[in-house]
Amino acid sequence: MAPAKIVIVGGGFAGVECARYLERRVGPEEAEIQLVTPDAGLLYLPLLPQVASGALNPRSVSVPLRRVLRRTEVIPGMAVGVDPETRQVIVRRHSGEECAYGFDQLVLSPGSITRIQDVPGLHEHGFGMKTLSEAMYLRDHVLRQLDVAAVRGEEDIDRERLNFVTIGAGYAGTETTAVLNKVCQAAARRYFPQAESTMVRWHLVTHGDRIMPELGERLGADAKKILAQQGIELVSGASAQEVTARGVTLTDGRHIPTRTVLWTAGVAPSPLAGHLGADTDHGRIVVNPDFSVPGLRGVWALGDAAAVPDLAAGDGKTCPPTAQHAMRQGKHMAKNLLATLRGGPVKPYRHPDLGLVVDLGGKDALARPLKIGLQGLPAQFVTRGYHLGALRTVVARSRVAFDWAVHGLSGDDFLRIGYGDYPTHTIGGFEQTGCYLSPEEVELRLKKLCEPGSHGNWLA
Numbered sequence: 001m002a003p004a005k006i007v008i009v010g011g012g013f014a015g016v017e018c019a020r021y022l023e024r025r026v027g028p029e030e031a032e033i034q035l036v037t038p039d040a041g042l043l044y045l046p047l048l049p050q051v052a053s054g055a056l057n058p059r060s061v062s063v064p065l066r067r068v069l070r071r072t073e074v075i076p077g078m079a080v081g082v083d084p085e086t087r088q089v090i091v092r093r094h095s096g097e098e099c100a101y102g103f104d105q106l107v108l109s110p111g112s113i114t115r116i117q118d119v120p121g122l123h124e125h126g127f128g129m130k131t132l133s134e135a136m137y138l139r140d141h142v143l144r145q146l147d148v149a150a151v152r153g154e155e156d157i158d159r160e161r162l163n164f165v166t167i168g169a170g171y172a173g174t175e176t177t178a179v180l181n182k183v184c185q186a187a188a189r190r191y192f193p194q195a196e197s198t199m200v201r202w203h204l205v206t207h208g209d210r211i212m213p214e215l216g217e218r219l220g221a222d223a224k225k226i227l228a229q230q231g232i233e234l235v236s237g238a239s240a241q242e243v244t245a246r247g248v249t250l251t252d253g254r255h256i257p258t259r260t261v262l263w264t265a266g267v268a269p270s271p272l273a274g275h276l277g278a279d280t281d282h283g284r285i286v287v288n289p290d291f292s293v294p295g296l297r298g299v300w301a302l303g304d305a306a307a308v309p310d311l312a313a314g315d316g317k318t319c320p321p322t323a324q325h326a327m328r329q330g331k332h333m334a335k336n337l338l339a340t341l342r343g344g345p346v347k348p349y350r351h352p353d354l355g356l357v358v359d360l361g362g363k364d365a366l367a368r369p370l371k372i373g374l375q376g377l378p379a380q381f382v383t384r385g386y387h388l389g390a391l392r393t394v395v396a397r398s399r400v401a402f403d404w405a406v407h408g409l410s411g412d413d414f415l416r417i418g419y420g421d422y423p424t425h426t427i428g429g430f431e432q433t434g435c436y437l438s439p440e441e442v443e444l445r446l447k448k449l450c451e452p453g454s455h456g457n458w459l460a
């Protein structure tokens with residue numbers, strides 16, 4: 001018999017875990033495994049805020065797929081359509097060409113995207129925190145504001161640059177705000193005159209009155225206390241109404257002048273979920289407890305993109321979109337695929353919540369392993385231990401541990417890489433060969449800069 005064709009869509013926690021488990025238990029004569037993903041590595045998203053803060057190097061948190069997967073064929077590209085009738089997936093490769101891949105079993109784990117609401121100006125001026133590039137770009141942008149404010153000395157504009165606003169107080173928003181606030185405070189203390197260092201202000205805006213509701217009442221209150229001690233202003237009961245290049249207007253009418261609006265107000269399932277012809281629940285693909293998609297034979301879905309019934313919670317809800325569930329679902333999916341190939345029974349997914357960990361920078365951390373609430377150093381110990389254990393290779397663990405050690409000993413170097421400094425990605429753009437002025441232009445420009453009210457606003 002020809003080997004079964006298994007196509008997995010999405011190289012995140014769920015997809016990679018599924019491929020990894022499968023390829024160790026299924027021989028090439030039994031199944032061919034293909035993984036469609038635009039990424040070259042498995043990105044460990046929970047550590048993204050630490051990339052933005054500079055505590056970790058970007059390469060440390062992305063595990064190359066070539067290291068984790070031995071015989072899975074990785075197809076670089078996006079799955080842009082599925083035909084369940086003829087059992088084919090259309091993949092748009094990075095080259096732009098489209099190819100069709102046939103399957104016997106299709107596993108959909110394309111994860112989620114940032115949920116963008118219809119806020120005017122958000123698309124153009126907001127920052128996200130879902131990819132490595134966004135984390136690096138945000139760090140550079142924040143450091144650029146500090147660098148520029150340090151030499152300008154015009155109070156209103158400096159204040160605008162040194163105000164930072166995060167909309168959304170889930171894990172991603174709260175952790176990023178806390179760690180970047182620490183970076184800004186440290187930079188301000190070391191490099192700014194005293195008067196300016198007090199101008200650095202991070203605002204964390206949440207539509208309810210709680211932050212990270214998953215923490216529960218007590219730890220949630222502790223989190224608020226820690227943020228207040230760090231000097232972060234919590235704005236409750238509001239969201240963004242309009243974002244411009246120079247500020248954000250909140251739904252409660254308040255206007256905050258700023259050049260940095262970080263949008264972390266939730267995630268939405270991958271748009272692929274809505275293009276299958278299958279039922280969806282809040283955009284997630286409705287699945288049975290064994291991950292099979294009702295009505296589509298040989299099609300399965302899991303991770304953030306699927307509404308998997310949470311049998312362990314037993315309250316009729318679906319599993320929350322977390323890395324913890326995605327990883328375990330990936331492994332369980334592989335077991336069910338094995339059972340299907342070998343004619344055995346598939347099993348429903350059931351996984352009790354093991355708790356959560358939150359890193360707010362330095363010694364500030366919160367954790368609730370197995371329902372035990374922890375704070376401070378013990379929580380930081382559990383948090384970092386959990387992340388090290390969850391990273392998939394020894395090399396990745398070593399890189400992260402090394403970065404933490406070096407950063408702990410030496411502190412931040414506040415170094416900008418230069419993302420966003422250059423208008424293009426060509427040689428001329430990077431080397432800025434076109435920025436020099438002719439003698440006539442110098443004369444004109446100087447005249448203009450000497451006019452009253454001119455701010456000499458040449459740096460973004």
Ligand SMILES: Cc1cc2nc3c(=O)[nH]c(=O)nc-3n(C[C@H](O)[C@H](O)[C@H](O)COP(=O)(O)OP(=O)(O)OC[C@H]3O[C@@H](n4cnc5c(N)ncnc54)[C@H](O)[C@@H]3O)c2cc1C
Nearest residue numbers: 010012013014045046079110111172303304321322323326
């Ligand atoms: C900043 C941040 C911090 C977080 N912190 C935590 C935390 O502390 N604890 C926790 O439990 N969870 C955390 N999460 C959530 C957690 O990371 C997600 O729940 C988890 O990544 C979901 O896994 P997944 O495999 O479903 O999707 P992902 O890990 O997002 O992977 C999806 C993959 O599919 C690819 N893909 C997308 N569309 C297509 C397509 N059409 N074709 C092919 N490939 C596609 C993507 O490029 C990606 O590789 C955090 C998330 C973020 C953004």
